[in-house]
Structures are given as C-alpha cells and as structure tokens.
Amino acid sequence: MTLVATLAELVSDFRANGRIVIVGASLAGLRAAEALREEGFSGSLTIIGDEPYEPYDRPPLSKQVLKGWMPAEHTLLPRFREVDAQWRLGVAATGLDRVARQVRLADGDQIPYHRLLIATGTRARPWPNPAEAALEGVFALRSRDDAARLQQALATRPSRVLVIGGGFIGSEVASVCRELDIPVTLTERGPAPLVGALGGVIGEIAAQMQRDHGVDLRCGVSVSSLEGDAAGHVRRARLSDGTTIEVDVVLAALGSIRNVEWLQGSGLAAGPWGVGCDAGGRAFDINGVVTDSVYVAGDVARMPHVLYEYQFLAMEHWDNAVFGAEVAAHNMVNLEPHYRPHLLLPGFWSGQFGVNIKSVGVPPFGDEIIFTQGSVKDRSFAAAYGRRGRIVAAVTFDHGKWLEYYARLIEQSAPFPPPPPGWDRPDIMKPVPAEFPAPGVPTAIPDVVLTGHDPNERRAEFRPRGH
Numbered sequence: 001m002t003l004v005a006t007l008a009e010l011v012s013d014f015r016a017n018g019r020i021v022i023v024g025a026s027l028a029g030l031r032a033a034e035a036l037r038e039e040g041f042s043g044s045l046t047i048i049g050d051e052p053y054e055p056y057d058r059p060p061l062s063k064q065v066l067k068g069w070m071p072a073e074h075t076l077l078p079r080f081r082e083v084d085a086q087w088r089l090g091v092a093a094t095g096l097d098r099v100a101r102q103v104r105l106a107d108g109d110q111i112p113y114h115r116l117l118i119a120t121g122t123r124a125r126p127w128p129n130p131a132e133a134a135l136e137g138v139f140a141l142r143s144r145d146d147a148a149r150l151q152q153a154l155a156t157r158p159s160r161v162l163v164i165g166g167g168f169i170g171s172e173v174a175s176v177c178r179e180l181d182i183p184v185t186l187t188e189r190g191p192a193p194l195v196g197a198l199g200g201v202i203g204e205i206a207a208q209m210q211r212d213h214g215v216d217l218r219c220g221v222s223v224s225s226l227e228g229d230a231a232g233h234v235r236r237a238r239l240s241d242g243t244t245i246e247v248d249v250v251l252a253a254l255g256s257i258r259n260v261e262w263l264q265g266s267g268l269a270a271g272p273w274g275v276g277c278d279a280g281g282r283a284f285d286i287n288g289v290v291t292d293s294v295y296v297a298g299d300v301a302r303m304p305h306v307l308y309e310y311q312f313l314a315m316e317h318w319d320n321a322v323f324g325a326e327v328a329a330h331n332m333v334n335l336e337p338h339y340r341p342h343l344l345l346p347g348f349w350s351g352q353f354g355v356n357i358k359s360v361g362v363p364p365f366g367d368e369i370i371f372t373q374g375s376v377k378d379r380s381f382a383a384a385y386g387r388r389g390r391i392v393a394a395v396t397f398d399h400g401k402w403l404e405y406y407a408r409l410i411e412q413s414a415p416f417p418p419p420p421p422g423w424d425r426p427d428i429m430k431p432v433p434a435e436f437p438a439p440g441v442p443t444a445i446p447d448v449v450l451t452g453h454d455p456n457e458r459r460a461e462f463r464p465r466g467h
Helices: 001-019 027-038 146-155 170-181 195-212 318-332 402-411
Strands: 019-023 044-049 086-089 093-097 100-104 110-112 114-118 121-125 161-164 184-188 216-219 222-229 235-240 244-246 248-253 256-258 273-278 283-284 290-296 301-304 312-315 348-354 355-361 366-375 380-387 389-399 448-449
Touching: 027 222, 027 318, 086 244, 093 366, 114 318, 114 380, 121 146, 146 248, 161 170, 161 216, 161 222, 161 256, 170 184, 170 448, 195 355, 195 380, 195 389, 216 389, 256 283, 256 301, 348 402, 355 402, 380 402, 389 402
Parallel strands: 019 044, 019 114, 044 086, 114 290, 161 184, 161 248, 184 216, 273 301
Antiparallel strands: 093 100, 100 110, 121 256, 222 235, 235 244, 283 290, 301 312, 312 448, 348 355, 355 389, 366 380, 380 389
16 A cells, blocks of 8 residues: 555544544634534544533624624524534633643543644633722623623613723724713723724724714723722722723723633643644644644634734634634645645724724734725725835725725735725825834734734744745
8 A cells, every 4th residue: 555545544534533622612613613524524523612602703792782782692603514513511621631632621521632623712801900800890891791791781871881992892882882872981091092903093083983972082091990889889990190980880891811821731832822823723832843633723823924924913803713713624634735724814894983994904014004095084985004015904994895905905915005996086195104002002902913923022033945
C-alpha cells in the first residue's frame, strides 16, 4: 500500500471512528458541529457549554430584546442540519490535558478527545468593584440572561439610566433608551463614542448624533464609584470630574474578556487577547509551534491576516465565528494539501439612533480617513481608511449598499485615496488623520483588535521569506 493510500485510509477511519470535542456551545461551536457532519464526520461528537442553553444569537440581545420586541428565550440559533452530538450544557470546562487528550469539567468529569475545537468566546467585563457590581440595578450585557434582566429593568421606566462605555454595545443601549423615551447618560473615557473602533473623526459624528437624540453624553470622564441606598439598589454615580448623577439603572459596557482561563497550564499560546492559531484554525503552543489536534474558532481565536501585514487579529464578529468554524471543521477532518485558510475580510454592522452603521476591513489599522460619498450633515455617507497609500477599511452610515465595492478594493490592496463610485461625491475629498487613540489610552476596545504576536502587544510582524 502506498503512503498516499495509507493516509487516505487513516482519514477515512478517523471520520468514522474519531472523537471530536467542541468546548463552547456558541455560534461557532454549533456551526462547526454542523460543518463536521457535512464533511462526512460520523464519529463521536461532544459539545460542552457553561450556560444551560443551546446556542443562541447574540446581536438581538442589545436591540430587539431590550426594546421588548422579542423575549430573550426566542433567540435560539436555527439548525441547518442534525448534529447528533452529546450536549454537556451548564457545566464549564476547567482544564485541558493535551498529553492525555482530555478536557476537565467543573463537575469532575474528564472528556477524552482525538481532536478539540476551542470556541469559548468572550464574556462581559464586569464593573471592577465587586461590592458596587452587586448592587441591584447594575448590569453587564453579554448573555441571554443579562439581556432578560436588563430588559425587565428598562420596562419599569427608570428615572435615568447610566451607560458606562461608548463602544457599540454602550451606544446601542443608549439608543434603545432614547427610543423608549428613558433619560440616559453615557460616559466615555475617550474623546468620543466609538473612537476605539472607528477613530476620532467618525467618533465626533457619533457624538453629535447621540446628543441630537437627547443622550447626556459625557466624554473624557470616568465613573469613580457607584452608590446604593439602604435596600442595596444603585442610586447615584460619582464621576472623575467631581459631579454626581442620580440613576436607577447602570450598564457597565466595558468591553469583553476572552474565556481562556481554563487553558492555564495547557501549554497553548493563550492569553488576554485569545488563543493564537494559524489561518487554518490550528492552535499554537507557547513556543509558536502549530498543533495538530487543537483548533480554535470564533471570538477567542487570534490569527494572522495576510492583508494586515500578518498581524494577529482577534475579531468579535458574527461572520468571523461562522466562517472560522467552517474552516476549522474542514481542516479537522482533512490532511494537507486539502487544508483551507480562513481569510475573512472583517465586517460588522450596528443600528443606533435610526442610522445603520456598517464597516468592512480593520479601521484601527488605518491612520488616515477620507469621505468618499454622501453627506456627513445628513449622516448618510461612506468613508475609507488608508495606511501607507493603501485602502485598509471603510465605514458607511446609511450607505451600506456600497460596502461590497470597498471590500473588493481592500482585497485588491487598491491605492488610497480610492476612486469613489456613484455620483454623490462630497464637496471636499481630502484625507485627514483618522484620530485613533494611541495604544494604551483608556477607551472602548474595538471589535477587531490588532494584537501583535503576544498579549503584551510587542507588535511582532511575520512576513513570508523574501519580504
């Protein structure tokens, strides 16, 4: 029997008799399970999740659920095919033994695997003072239960809501409050909302949009402390500028924490920015050696991207979870040269204050911005980001139909400024500094993070030989 035939037989045997464990009953975990079955894997499949629920969709939590349009329990993800898996829900993974190839669970069980997919995602960063975080009326927003509790609080018509953090979640919740005619104050340590994700130029537009809709927006300040009444309900917040705000509900929208603590001691390259892996989803160990049995997908994955100088990106995007899971699943049941890369161009959307905001590429990678279409005054425009004479990202406000055009330019490494399409060109088309905060400046963390090679942000760059 030839070597090729032997390898083909091994792959066939693994697909029929192998054991795959997915840690993370998430969007990425579910789509990976479906893709494995679609790829012909008929062996044992176990899905582990720390929440008691089957995988659900998160984008509606900060929008439709908070508005009361749909209950949180109606956000379950659709199934595209039967996965025939053993579900271990409501029990967290607490450790990984790569030598014995076992996942340790909080209930003491140890689940063996031949190949493992890590899809544990992120959790909301809590308010840092535990006693203040425990006050009634103080919330975070990440899970289905979080959304249900916050929706109930908003339904009581609080006298004022305080949102701490002007990223996308914070801005969307402030928008919901105004739609419900609830007074809301938003505090942002940076100079404007969305500044970490889209830069100061777009942040100023977002700031004016919030103020026009009645948000009490306070930038350049932080919340020093939260205070409660005798019954333990939050009643006021003290700010860094010495002012005090009377509030009944507080949302701490402070970004996310990647769920990697359970991997401590596993020898994997896991840290605050996620689990390092190659473009095919194969995890790196702490020495940068690629593994053959451990894969990563979704928010917790941190991988190099060819369009961004091979810097490692951590992407908290819906489509990143879906397509990354499909690529990882394919590679788990195939051998080289049949591996596929995950080369998704990042993209996201956000609805707030009646405006649909969409982006493609990695805006924080750019250092210049130019408005290419539409009207800033009307909040219907497109803008492109550039770096070193190349377009690297684009953002649109109610101009999303042009996003595919900019995506093609980014994929082609087209020059910056780019040639604008359409007829609605602004009067002034001149690149200006995008005004992103310097690394380390406190502000909202963007959905796409340029993490460098390690969690300490040394910004090591990997380049192919000859470059």
